[in-house]
Amino acid sequence: MRFSITTLGCKVNSYESNYYKEQLEKHGHQLVESTDPCDVCIINTCTVTNTAAAKSRQKIHSLKKSHPNALIVVVGCYVQHANQTERENLDVDLIIGANHKNELVQRIEELLKEHVRKDLVEDIRNFTSFEEMPIHVYESKHRAFLKIEDGCNQFCSYCAIPYARGRQRSLSKEKVIEIAQSLSDKGHYEIVLTGIHTGRYQDGDTTLAKLLKELLEKTNERVQYRISSIEITEVDDELIELMKQTTRICHHLHIPIQSGCNETLQRMNR
Structure with a gap:
């Protein structure tokens, strides 16, 4: 089976798309460009703003038009936040929201056999545990990403x-250390800790x-850590x-600042 992955939105979406790629390739499937003929088109969507949601819809419709014979799989924030009517109007083969992402390969393989359309979006309030999606190796031999948190309060x-990813939840400390050690063993000497609200x-x-203190103690002394973003x-x-x-924690912090005006920040609920 040939598949393509189109990713919109943040670095966490990019992380998750890399996870889908790794898992699909493990099962013998072949990644191709979104412009090439393929059997399955996966669109990893964003909805952080109305503009992002519109871009997600446009990309879905564009890929449906350019790949009329492919199965269309839509995953992520946009479809989680969309209502049932909006999801039905997409007219796609498989929809996965903020949960069941680590089942994507299984669900696609079921779809290839059964050809039965499915919508797996659930009530966002049900998501209380962190869904593990470890990536074991990166093409870049130096830098790797490790998703340690999801959701926002x-x-x-x-x-x-x-509303699209649910409330804050974190990967267990033991699992973070285990994945970091595995990445180190494979030669990745810069690990970027990432999440929706990493801090x-x-x-x-x-x-x-x-967590960083324990990572420093329990991983190879050559490994450096970087925080993807923090409030x-x-x-x-x-x-x-x-x-x-x-010096093993990079002396750099990516801090988002929406406004320098207190009144504006108050209206933003920042």
Whole structure:
């Protein structure tokens, strides 16, 4: 089976698309460009804003038109946030929202056999546990990404992410360390910790700073860590002190700032 993956939106979507690629190739399927003939077109969608949702719809319709004989699989934030009528109007073969993503290969293989259209979108309030999607090796031998968190509790006035990905949930500390060790063993010496709200990582009493401390202790001393993005309110003294003590945590923080105006920030619920 030949498949293509089209990814819209954030770095977490890119991470998840890499996971789909790795899993499909493990099952003997072949990745091709979205412009090439293929049996399955996968569209990993975004809905953080109305513009992002519109781009997702446009891409779905475009790929349906250019690949009339392919099965169309739509996954991710846009279809999770869309209502049932909107999803039905897409007229696609398989829809997976914010849950069951780690079943994508199984669901596609079922679709190839049964040719029965399915919509697997569930109520976002049901998602309370972190869905593991580990990537074991990257084509870039140096840098790897490790998704440690998903969801958001912020409910900014302009953003649909809490409704599309659900509330905050984190990968267990033990699993993070296990995956980091595996990536290190395969020669990846820069690991980027990523998530929708990475700075809100929490596993019991383990915060992001405490997780980083354990990662430094339990992985090869050649491995460096980078934080993909973090809110300014989550950069605490413990994290700053840890970064000062070691060069193994990259001395760089990507901090989003929507406005310098307090009144505007209040309207944004920032």
